[in-house]
Amino acid sequence: MMRSVPHHEPQQARTNGSLTEVAYEALKERLVLLDIEPGAPLSEQSLSAELAVGRTPLREAFKRLESDHLVVTYSRRGTFATPVDITALSEISEIRRVLEPLAAGLGAVRADAEDRRHLEKLRDGLAALPADTSARDHMEWDLQVHRAIYRATHNAHLETALVRYGNLATRIWSVAAPRLADVGSHIVEHIELLEAVRGGGSERAERLMLEHMQAFEVRIRTVL
Structure with missing residues (x-):
């Protein structure tokens, strides 16, 4: 059973969680259907504006997508769509x-x-x-x-x-x-x-x- 959100949890934490889900779902579909081409960079600035989410939930979404093998993040280079293996x-x-x-x-x-x-x-x-x-x-x-x-x-x-x-x-x-x-x-x-x-x-x-x-x-x- 999913854990319900405690009433004492800060509002910002709940908001970030829901925005992370929005960003994750939107990007996942684009990556899976190759609307975002394999190897293409994912710009935090443009995606943050397009999806109307902040940098923090967007980066959390990137982490989830990386665990799904859909993106890869390189230090000082950024995040990219993974190649199709x-x-x-x-x-x-x-x-x-x-x-x-x-x-x-x-x-x-x-x-x-x-x-x-x-x-x-x-x-x-x-x-x-x-x-x-x-x-x-x-x-x-x-x-x-x-x-x-x-x-x-x-x-x-x-x-x-x-x-x-x-x-x-x-x-x-x-x-x-x-x-x-x-x-x-x-x-x-x-x-x-x-x-x-x-x-x-x-x-x-x-x-x-x-x-x-x-x-x-x-x-x-x-x-x-």
Whole structure:
């Protein structure tokens, strides 16, 4: 259970904490989807103004992003987006092939009413995607689907681990996407997966997720 903020905690500490989260989430998505290019510098001054956060919460966000292997900070040089390590695909895939089906199976069993409503909304959204949806938007949908399934496990440790490895895998996919013939077909696979998790079919959900993971790796390797 998350610790509630004590009433005696200074207001500035609470404010900095919430602003750190704002900066962290905003930068994480840009780094994962390569809106911030690998190797690009992250300017504290410009980001502080753009995100409307102070230097202290921004630096705290940088620390969290560094632990996620999304940025690297050098003394006297600054903070930079990490390169995309394509060679790490095998190691990342080994972990995801085990944990992703586990999450799908647990999510099918543990999802509450709110989870199932969200999964249904994602399923309907995917089914209505227009044919001209960009590769980047497809990848954003992919992140949303996987993260919704992680949340449905109600296992914070599993969710944290999967978000981290999913982010790293998405960065590799973002490099490969321009050379893939049909990114959308990979995302459409989620419709059946979402129905399985939402409907409580744990074995089917596990099987579909494993097949999805295997297909993902094969697709990436064809263009890398």
